[in-house]
Amino acid sequence: MKVALVGATGYGGVELIRLLHNHPVFELNAIYSHSKGGESIRSYYPHLSGAVELIMDDIDPEKIKAKSDLVFLAVPAGISRDWSKKLRDAGLKVVDLSGDFRLEDVEDYRKWYKKDPIAKEELEGVVFGLADIVKDEIRNAAFISNPGCYPTASVLGLYPLAKNKMIVRNSIVIDAKSGVTGAGRGASVANLFSEIDENLKIYKVNTHQHTPEIEQQLNRWDPEIGMITFETHLIPMNRGIMATEYVDLKSPITAEELHKLYMDTYKDVKFVRVRPLGEFPSTKEVQGSNYCDIGVSVNERTGKAVIVSVIDNLVKGAAGQAIQNANIWTGLDEAEGLDLLPMYP
Amino acid sequence: MKVALVGATGYGGVELIRLLHNHPVFELNAIYSHSKGGESIRSYYPHLSGAVELIMDDIDPEKIKAKSDLVFLAVPAGISRDWSKKLRDAGLKVVDLSGDFRLEDVEDYRKWYKKDPIAKEELEGVVFGLADIVKDEIRNAAFISNPGCYPTASVLGLYPLAKNKMIVRNSIVIDAKSGVTGAGRGASVANLFSEIDENLKIYKVNTHQHTPEIEQQLNRWDPEIGMITFETHLIPMNRGIMATEYVDLKSPITAEELHKLYMDTYKDVKFVRVRPLGEFPSTKEVQGSNYCDIGVSVNERTGKAVIVSVIDNLVKGAAGQAIQNANIWTGLDEAEGLDLLPMYP
Amino acid sequence: MKVALVGATGYGGVELIRLLHNHPVFELNAIYSHSKGGESIRSYYPHLSGAVELIMDDIDPEKIKAKSDLVFLAVPAGISRDWSKKLRDAGLKVVDLSGDFRLEDVEDYRKWYKKDPIAKEELEGVVFGLADIVKDEIRNAAFISNPGCYPTASVLGLYPLAKNKMIVRNSIVIDAKSGVTGAGRGASVANLFSEIDENLKIYKVNTHQHTPEIEQQLNRWDPEIGMITFETHLIPMNRGIMATEYVDLKSPITAEELHKLYMDTYKDVKFVRVRPLGEFPSTKEVQGSNYCDIGVSVNERTGKAVIVSVIDNLVKGAAGQAIQNANIWTGLDEAEGLDLLPMYP
């Protein structure tokens, strides 16, 4: 199956190129850019030399449709919305990696993204592709909105508690930490090596746009969950997200019971690995892979559940989950092209 | 004034050497080691070549007393307790950097440190030297127990709320992150560069020995505070601690009110810098300095106060605060030798 | 084809596990350890959880032969020699990743490794598996000695000049830089994160054991090359080797001529990528891949050729080249399981 990539020069785009290179069914036969048409991808990413020597083309939905059946759309929020519509109108299957179609309440989009939202009716048929949980929805989707990186880690970490309606309203605290690739490849003083290295920052305090995305998912399973306190930190490393989740439970539970709940919930979910009780994952243990690893505990003194979930933000948090979604959507095994071990160390 | 350092080969010890090198009153004239007597400190730390060429001596309290008046004791918990007593018995002023004398409830020590505690009566006259808060106590101390690194950041971050009894019982979550120097200089696979670099770990989940130390301090100002949920993470950087504190408040408060409270509380405290409202400190902004920087916010949707406090774990979290304590204790200006700008970047 | 791994717990071993996981022909069906038999590999490397749950067994050549046809031997120099012999005697094909069989002059081994060498006759049939250059030799080998990491980068960087006998005797300077995984997973103070991070070290000045290995290869093509000056530096990163090579040429040459020579020499060599003239590779541009990337220049003022070659020390410098060797040896396409794009960033 021929697939196209629109928006190739960001870190999410180039990670799609890496993963698709070894996909046994999807063949990436064309890449597109809204501003760099005519340039080679290797001029932006010399590591592709001799291996992926595609020239980026301008985005023209009809031309894309003539060459490919499915598009991975990896352009920024606010830009993605317009291309999405045009690509769908041209008859293409679209997996969108931006935040433009993730929020069901368009006013939330306006508030958190500080941009005009799409019209509500454009959300029809859109499936929020949390691939490890909603496979049936994905199979019947009209369009896939790929989840954000923080929401993927956070929601997978809390899903067993949410689904079983065990969480005290408004009690969730998610202290999230991310590697710097999440900030993208735009030139900025704040993200210079000399500013980030040997440094630890908190950012977007109380205002991160992934907040409503997480709330929306959790409240889907338990409308009593309400609002979350969500803070994000920048870690001096390239890849990886860790979400440390603190939750008040409606009823006391032992660590063993909690662990069993997670083991049971995820027992048939290939890409979520619940660690043995007492073991907690580190981010490098999923580096380069599509895994979400989870460790669970109960603080016996305060009664809070403390859950740790880690992902590679560019794989499970972006390109990997996008391919997993495309696999499911097109009837392939969800793991095609994704059965990669983490690169350690 | 002549001062001695006992326990010179750890990172805390060598940071004391760095800071004392520019102290205008304290003169470090002798260093001691319980296992490396007769060796030069430069053989362990070549960066001292030509500048600090002291030979370490075995620990002999009488000999130390003959040369020095005050001792910085930087040996591990469990070992410090015995030397402390002997050094005090010899007539020396002792600032102890270990955890052996920090917990008033000796059973807490047994539980969290997994070691036998000192006898309760040995705690008499011991002052927990949180130097920015308890200067009067320090002036009258018999012995100074220097606070732990995480407790320093955490307690300074929460002090204005605790002192004013604003915190809902058992509600505090402290998500703490530390650079790797906090783990010391012992050879271990877990702390190899290849294991830590590009990695983010949580460790000692629900069991970190600094938990009761933080609780003890907070409950001193407000016994209703109760227990905390405290988790610690290892960041791939050398120095720096950030404590992100999530607190339920008894009464709603605006961010402006919260900020004013912090500004007022710390207005005469030289080494605590409350940032302007909306600004949050990063760890590198205090690197190499004795500052604790604090940013405050209120999450308007969930009502939680979110406080961020950062320190350099080896300075304010160890050697710097120890010198600040010694300054106060001996009647000097608290800032002698500590008026250093952070090293940035 | 069933393959075994002997020596699984080092970084080279676990990289073999990663790469073999996606090999279409080789099936890794057993792993062995000389000291950790009975333990699971996941207890040493939790990133393998759920994906590679093999238990390590004691090394018993007969039992290995019963299960597998080919062995990757990834144990330290000095230990490898004995197991090699036993494994070969048991009828197994062996690819050895240690330095024990690389030096034709056994006295060189004694001098540089400070260990007793093997007997000279044990070198019969051994092929130094510089896979991109000596494919025919490999096809007919009795035993494959996999090249060292530094020699792979250095020799590939100089091969076109050596083969064409263009190098002035004794003139080569190789200034080599390596990430820290090359130092292995042994606990040591020198390789702690806090010692390596934000630090740059030179080590084994004039005494690195890879010196004679490089000289041996270069002199094979041009016995007039003589001796090299080879220095090694430790870079605060996990993976990657860069060798910067400075060479006096017998006759003046332009940069264009030099570049053409390299392009011609490597035009059919899949895993060596000569960059366009004026472009130089960085180590991350080969991270996780089997590529050796090369940039060339001539310093017009001094006449020296300056060549830059980079590899991932764990892939092309160890596990990847070992698999490439095994592929060639067993008649497979050399790229089976190795057609991976670099992981960037």
Added chain:
Amino acid sequence: MKVALVGATGYGGVELIRLLHNHPVFELNAIYSHSKGGESIRSYYPHLSGAVELIMDDIDPEKIKAKSDLVFLAVPAGISRDWSKKLRDAGLKVVDLSGDFRLEDVEDYRKWYKKDPIAKEELEGVVFGLADIVKDEIRNAAFISNPGCYPTASVLGLYPLAKNKMIVRNSIVIDAKSGVTGAGRGASVANLFSEIDENLKIYKVNTHQHTPEIEQQLNRWDPEIGMITFETHLIPMNRGIMATEYVDLKSPITAEELHKLYMDTYKDVKFVRVRPLGEFPSTKEVQGSNYCDIGVSVNERTGKAVIVSVIDNLVKGAAGQAIQNANIWTGLDEAEGLDLLPMYP
């Protein structure tokens, strides 16, 4: 003595602020910027909060002269030249940190900097302030041109050999490695954390503008030295330069003789530390300090001398040496404000 800083927002400028903060004689009483007049320095560098709350002013030589006696000029090459003249004309002592006045051959400036040079007569009275070597010249200077970072490390590393005319013409290879702060604080994709971290790059191959600066100094002591081969690499760390120097010697020498030569040459030079024979410095061993540390060896097989010199590029390579120059120039002890131990780790 009142001193001013012109060009405060670069990393060199802010390091001057750090070091001057503890200078016992120089008082930094005003800072200036050519584009940011009216803004506070803390808005660019929050780590200065509460400690250095100066407002930057526009550059007006007369106003500067009214407030200060000496200026540290830390603006880019090409801009510095004009301000230098105006500041000198206003009667100020100027220590210039740019490259504008370093090259005696103005055509070299044109060639390597790709900018128009100053007029030759403007170089009159300019002293190239290699502070550890030319103290007498500095005392009588009309103007100080502070050396570049790479030249400082490289020239101090080779001075004993050059001064004694021991070096074979055109034979020197300097393989230099630098932390990333040397690249400044300008926003750029190439210097983003995600591009630099876990990466090692060579840059400006054969074209680095510090090449003629190094040659000029070395040829001053021995005109037979001729040209050098000088390559520069970017290391994923903030601070530090290591220059590894490979030199052909006119006559054979033993390592012991070489070491004695260095010890003798530098025996009264406070800030150059020659390490014991067999010991080599790492960059972190001088971090934050004004030291240049040197290790020496002779490769007995090839006869080359291999010298390793390290500095902190922002201290000895910029701000520290500038202050050292100003100290000497104004008759102070050269070490005033600079007697700082390296910050390790």
